[in-house]
Amino acid sequence: MNRNSASLPLASPLSNTEIELRLLMEAIYLRYSYDFRDYTVASQKRRVLHALAQLGLPSISALQEKVLRDPLLFGRLLEYLTIPVSEMFRDPTYFLALRRHVVPILQTYASIKVWVAGCSTGEEVFSLAILLREEGLLSRTQIYATDINPASLEKARQGIFPIESIRGYTANYQRAGGRSSFSDYYTAAYDAARFDPALCADVIFADHSLATDSVFAETQLVSCRNVLIYFNRELQDRALGLFHESLCHRGFLGLGAKESIDFSSYSERFDTHSQPERIYRKAT
Amino acid sequence: MNSNAPPSPGRRVEAVVVGASAGGIEALLVLLHGIAPPWRLPVVVVLHLPEGHQSHLAEIFAERLHIPVHEAADKMPLAPGSLYFAPPGYHLSIERDRCFSLSCEPPVRFSRPSIDVLMASAADACGPALAGFLLTGANDDGAEGLYRIHQAGGITAVQDPKEAQIPTMPQAAIARHSPDHVLALRELRALLLQLESAHAH
Numbered sequence: 001m002n003r004n005s006a007s008l009p010l011a012s013p014l015s016n017t018e019i020e021l022r023l024l025m026e027a028i029y030l031r032y033s034y035d036f037r038d039y040t041v042a043s044q045k046r047r048v049l050h051a052l053a054q055l056g057l058p059s060i061s062a063l064q065e066k067v068l069r070d071p072l073l074f075g076r077l078l079e080y081l082t083i084p085v086s087e088m089f090r091d092p093t094y095f096l097a098l099r100r101h102v103v104p105i106l107q108t109y110a111s112i113k114v115w116v117a118g119c120s121t122g123e124e125v126f127s128l129a130i131l132l133r134e135e136g137l138l139s140r141t142q143i144y145a146t147d148i149n150p151a152s153l154e155k156a157r158q159g160i161f162p163i164e165s166i167r168g169y170t171a172n173y174q175r176a177g178g179r180s181s182f183s184d185y186y187t188a189a190y191d192a193a194r195f196d197p198a199l200c201a202d203v204i205f206a207d208h209s210l211a212t213d214s215v216f217a218e219t220q221l222v223s224c225r226n227v228l229i230y231f232n233r234e235l236q237d238r239a240l241g242l243f244h245e246s247l248c249h250r251g252f253l254g255l256g257a258k259e260s261i262d263f264s265s266y267s268e269r270f271d272t273h274s275q276p277e278r279i280y281r282k283a284t
Numbered sequence: 285m286n287s288n289a290p291p292s293p294g295r296r297v298e299a300v301v302v303g304a305s306a307g308g309i310e311a312l313l314v315l316l317h318g319i320a321p322p323w324r325l326p327v328v329v330v331l332h333l334p335e336g337h338q339s340h341l342a343e344i345f346a347e348r349l350h351i352p353v354h355e356a357a358d359k360m361p362l363a364p365g366s367l368y369f370a371p372p373g374y375h376l377s378i379e380r381d382r383c384f385s386l387s388c389e390p391p392v393r394f395s396r397p398s399i400d401v402l403m404a405s406a407a408d409a410c411g412p413a414l415a416g417f418l419l420t421g422a423n424d425d426g427a428e429g430l431y432r433i434h435q436a437g438g439i440t441a442v443q444d445p446k447e448a449q450i451p452t453m454p455q456a457a458i459a460r461h462s463p464d465h466v467l468a469l470r471e472l473r474a475l476l477l478q479l480e481s482a483h484a485h
Contacts, residue, residue: 015408264359
């Protein structure tokens with residue numbers, strides 16, 4: 001026996017938990033058309049088990065039974081299945097690279113379209129809007145901010161973030177090459193910071209699933225960070241296909257700091273524009 | 285899959301996962317000292333580091349070892365004979381197809397990457413064909429993960445708290461279940477070599 005561990009068949013049959021997990025995702029798809037079937041299992045399993053504990057249910061099968069009959073419970077489960085964890089100017093070097101290496105090229109367009117895919121509660125959208133305003137581009141930019149979770153989209157629309165996050169956001173903003181004082185962009189009231197609604201005057205927030213929907217606009221920049229890591233390889237390929245199709249000639253794709261197209265079937269169809277920041281450019 | 289007798293170190297495992305925190309770099313350098321080709325066993329490490337900084341662990345260890353060393357990337361397949369480190373700021377999991385996945389879920393036991401997350405996912409993916417090592421550290425991350433490896437029938441080993449630079453982490457694991465091995469670092473190293481030699485045959 002001298003088998004290569006990388007090509008080993010599955011070590012063990014599916015556990016009951018994994019079987020229940022698959023059945024739950026199939027049920028959700030059939031009942032609500034939300035497609036989580038091609039999400040990576042390890043993280044999905046942790047989130048569903050966490051939801052079980054929070055909802056006080058004994059098993060994934062019990063959760064499935066309730067979810068099928070109770071759309072409100074499904075709405076709550078959706079909060080656990082999607083990960084609304086973000087921060088403004090997360091990975092500041094990404095925004096610094098956009099500012100230095102992408103903005104000068106965006107400036108050559110008369111009008112610009114940006115797609116923030118998987119925008120969650122909007123931190124990334126507001127960060128990009130601030131950056132584009134500082135670079136004089138916001139007034140001719142249309143941002144499409146999409147997510148599958150309607151509750152997250154509603155939060156994103158409001159642009160209100162917890163005040164205790166602001167200190168970290170401010171540090172990120174400064175490291176991202178911010179040209180102003182971060183406090184110029186929000187009004188603090190009680191325990192919240194409300195961001196200038198003008199920042200999002202030209203943002204279209206829309207329901208869109210990378211798993212089931214198609215392309216809707218020609219864009220110069222797609223920013224999709226910390227979303228593809230939750231997808232298996234097939235679904236990653238589908239999403240990258242949508243981005244590729246959406247991008248204009250030589251358009252830009254920004255991924256998360258630790259995400260890469262190296263293991264996808266699109267690795268040849270993008271050039272690396274900014275390596276450590278994972279900014280790619282549609283290849284000719 | 286619980287067995288009363290400790291699994292034999294001569295049994296074939298497909299991967300080793302290692303967790304360490306405070307004092308972990310020095311401990312890892314002893315544990316992994318001198319490993320070189322034809323080393324075939326993949327070793328995956330979560331070492332707690334502050335978030336928001338680039339990790340130089342892969343470079344540090346690549347300079348000292350003679351096997352490929354990588355920072356684990358999303359969907360990267362686990363290759364034979366390589367050493368992997370979890371990137372800072374992300375949880376690292378192993379999927380059933382023996383590829384890595386990353387996630388930004390909230391910290392677990394104040395840690396991201398979390399040792400528990402890596403170990404539990406690896407236990408799901410590899411079942412009994414996994415060994416978990418837990419070294420020095422000042423918190424209880426890894427105790428639950430090591431227990432999950434044990435439940436899945438894998439081999440569990442912790443650094444002897446008497447020898448660990450910070451004994452909290454190994455102690456927490458020993459309190460959670462009886463690990464198969466409680467050993468000084470150089471004995472852990474001998475166990476790792478045994479696992480490798482069983483893996484290669």
